[in-house]
Amino acid sequence: MSSWKTHFTLGTGHLRAGRYQEAIDCFSEALHTGGDAASIREYRAAAYQKVGKLKDALRDAKTVIDLRPDRWQGYARSARLFHQGHKYDAASRMVELALERVPADQARGREGLISLKEDIDLAREAVRKLAVQNAYHFGNLPVEIATRIFSMALEEEHTLVLTLAQVCKNWRLTVLGTPAFWGTLVLGKHRPKQKVKLWRQRARDRFSALAILDSFSDTLALQELQDVPLDTLRVFRCEGYKLLPLLASISNLSTSVLASLDTLVLQSPYTSSYPICAPDTPELKWRILRFARFVPENLLQIAKRSTHLTSITLDDCPVFSLWSEFLLLLHRNPALTSLELSRLNTPASPQLPEGEATLPEVISLPVLEVVTISSCKSLANSLLPRLAAPSLKALLVASHSERLDVCMTWLAQGPAATLTALSLQRSPVQVSHLTTALKAATSLQSLQITHLSGVALAVLELLATPIGAAKPFRQGDDARSARRVHCPALRHLNLSHCPDVAASLLIAMVKLRLPETQAAAADSAEATEEAEDTPPASVQPLESLIIDGCPNVDAGVLPWLRAAVPSVSCIYLAKEKARWKR
Incomplete structure (x- = not known):
């Protein structure tokens, strides 16, 4: 019978040569012939590991530990095997046991x-990080928190309820089991009758918002809403569908329900008007009111009963004969924060009907922040001077045919101090009145002047000239003068389609507001120990510049502008115009 050492020697030779199966056979034969079990199994475990037989290798490594528990090699082999098998806790434990048994002289x-x-x-x-990334955390959330997350998403876009219900089984169960998620019912041309039935079932007849789109035409769908209690309704939108037939078809959409709404949006498909609330309605709780192409014939009663409005939008409404009633509506709602008016004609001197209280000369709107006026002839000049708006943040005027001199004078006399955004689009204005308003706009962050001629050059000159200086800022000027500028908070400037924009003034304006220019100005003032009663406001660098359609801006200055300003847009011609010119 062959000696076990012969087979053992052959096995180690096969192991070094990479012939692992031959090595395993030789080690097994050596073990069978009665050799040193601990040494043979230690080597066979290494061969098993090489061919991927981790269970066999672990079995031999465990036997080695049992036979020689005081030696570290068996523990080390087990640690490597556990590591290779992704059993990291066991591998770590084996390494610790091996370290306890390594002699001090075996540093390697x-x-x-x-x-x-x-x-x-x-x-x-x-592995832990991957598990965290792939873990289904939503399933571990309390239902209340998950419901709140979904509610926040649906507040932005109610149609997401369908998407959320299709993500996974748990999400679907949560969405379908929460009636509040289905509280918004929007009816258009796409199967409105079936939608009413489904939404009624899922919302359990508790609707918070109802919208009738202009594409809606299926009157049979309205019959499905006959017996729905609408006392929970807070938002009602009727966009293009005739309101009177609608109210007649939905009996529960009563005047009391309309009076308790939070948001009312009405867009009439024809010019005739109609009342919205009954004469005996004590109070209207509306916060958001939007009318398009009509005004109610009882606007005076609405004005008397509305005191909670925060947003008013009128678009193409025939308010010429009801303008005093509209002013009364403004006067009765001091909590108004947003006012958007477009395509309105106004009388020169509005008067309330006889027997009604007179309007104040100036209507106080202490928290009004945003005013938008577009496509009007003289509205900005006739309305804004009648308003006291000490908190105004944004004024946007577009397509105003009458010159905005009166509006800019009103702005300079007060509201400009709090203004952060000013936009004038296709609206003529006297340069001197505009620059006077800009001088008072110390908090202005965004300025947009587009499609105007003869205005942008003067505006750029104002912005590029330090306060008290006689000419725009140039390299080599006294650095201390750069500390005080007009509109120091300005970060966004849009002068698109203004043909008089000059590249030299653009560069001077940008340079004046660069951090290095302001740092040099501060250092110069400190070196001369300049003492000031009122420290200058911090000058912000320009973050975006839009000069589309400005032919006088030479292309050679664009690389410098793009290096100095993070976002620069300069499109000379649209593709269609360029193709036509070619």
């Missing part, structure tokens, strides 16, 4: 074990 073995432990810890952390 200890270093190898320490390196193995680091690899195990890194692999375990990588």
Whole structure:
């Protein structure tokens, strides 16, 4: 019978040569012939590991530990095998046991074990991070928190309820099991009758918003709403459908329900008007009111009963004969924050009907922040001077045919101090009145002047000239003068389609507001120990510049502008115009 050492020697030779199965056979034969079991199994475990038989390798490594528990090699082999099998806790434990048994004079073995432990810890952390990324955290959230998350998403876009219900089974169960998610019913041309039935079932007849789009025409769908209690309704939109037939078809949409709404949006398909609330309605709780192409014939009663409005929008409404009633509506709603008016004609001197209280000369709107006026002839000049708006943040005027001199004078006398955004589009204005308003706009952050001629050059000159200086800022000027500028908070400037924009003034304006220019100005003032009663406001660098359609801006200055300003747009011609010119 062959000696076990012969088979053992042959096995180690096969192992070094990469013939792992031959090595396993030789080690098994050596073990069968009664050799040193601990040494043979230790080598056979290494061969098993090479061919991927981790269970067999672990079995041999465990036997080695049982036979020689005081030696570290068996523990080290087990640690590597557990590591390879992604059992990191067991691998870490085996490394610790091996380190306890490594003799002090075997530094190389200890270093190898320490390196193995680091690899195990890194692999375990990588697995943990991957598990966190792929974990289904939503399933662990309390239902109340999940419901709140969905509610916040649906506040922005109610149609997301369908998307959320299709993500996974748990989401679907949550969405379908929460009636409040289905409280918004929008009816258009797409199967409105079936939609009413489905939404009624899922919302359990508790609707918070109802919208009838202009594409809606199926009157049979309205019959499905006959017996729906609408006392929970807070938003009602009728966009293009005739209101009177609608109110007649939905009996529960009563005047009391309309009076308790939070938001009312009405867009008439024809010019005749109609009342919205009954004469005996004590109070209207509306906060958001939007009318398009009509005004109610009882606007005076509405004005008397509305005191909670925060937003009013009128578009193409025949208010010429009811303008005093509209002014009374403004006067009765001091909490108004947003006012949007478009395509309105106004009388020169509005008067309330006889027997009604007179309007104040100036209507106080202490929290009004945003005013938008578009496509009007003289509205900005006739309305805004009658308003006291100490909190005005944004004024946007577009397509105003009458010159905005009166409006700019009103702005300069007060509201400009709090203004952060001013936009004038296709609206003529006297340069001197505009620059006077800009001088008072110390908090202005965004300025938009587009499709105007003879205005932008003067505006740029104002913005490029330090306060008290006689000419625009140039390199080499006294740095201290750069500390005080007009509109120091300005960060966004849009002068699109203004043919008089000059590149030299653009460069001077941008340079004046660069951080290095302001730092040099501060250093110069400090070096001269300049004492000031009122320190200058911090000058902000320009963050965006739009000069589309400005032919006088030479292309050679664009690289410098783009290096100095994070966002620059300069499109000379649209593709269609360029193609036509070619």
